[in-house]
Amino acid sequence: MAAETRTFTATISRVNTTGFQTQEQPNVWLNLSKYADPRPAIPPVGSEVRITVDASGFVRAIETTREAPAPATSTNHHEAPTKDTTIVRMAALKCAVRLTPPGSDLAAVLQLAGRFEAWITR
Numbered sequence: 001m002a003a004e005t006r007t008f009t010a011t012i013s014r015v016n017t018t019g020f021q022t023q024e025q026p027n028v029w030l031n032l033s034k035y036a037d038p039r040p041a042i043p044p045v046g047s048e049v050r051i052t053v054d055a056s057g058f059v060r061a062i063e064t065t066r067e068a069p070a071p072a073t074s075t076n077h078h079e080a081p082t083k084d085t086t087i088v089r090m091a092a093l094k095c096a097v098r099l100t101p102p103g104s105d106l107a108a109v110l111q112l113a114g115r116f117e118a119w120i121t122r
Contacts, residue, residue, distance in 0.1 A: 004055045009065060011048050019059070022051075033058035044068045046114075069114035092116035 010022035019031035020042050032040060033054060040061055043049055046068030052061040081089070096113035 005052050005060060007050060007052045009048065009050050012043060012045050012068075015042050015045060030057075030059050033060050036060045069111050069118065088120050089113070089117055092120060 010024045012020050013023045013026060014021040019029050021027075021029055030051065030053065032042070033056075036059070040059060042062065043064045044067075047064050048066035050063040050065055051059055054060050093109075093113040095116055096109050100109045100112055
């Protein structure tokens with residue numbers, strides 16, 4: 001007898017060792033199934049993913065559909081970035097501001113800056 005599953009697309013907003021939250025459901029933790037074989041890897045914050053959950057609501061599979069625009073450095077928001085990280089981010093932001101058309105929204109500027117930062121730190 002096959003177990004029922006449902007699949008949906010979401011953007012990862014927060015992670016820990018056993019699960020994650022999505023932007024679409026900010027107050028709901030999705031936990032990895034201990035029966036999933038192989039155990040799914042949780043992509044970085046900001047990644048758009050296709051999630052498959054079993055009838056009990058546990059995550060059985062995660063497929064990345066779009067990578068995070070900028071690499072996540074830490075889930076601990078109390079840790080200050082290093083001096084080098086700050087310099088790279090400021091340079092990426094400066095380039096993004098100069099290359100984004102006037103009147104663009106902040107999200108477009110930050111997305112472009114994140115892409116520059118990801119390329120620089122690859």
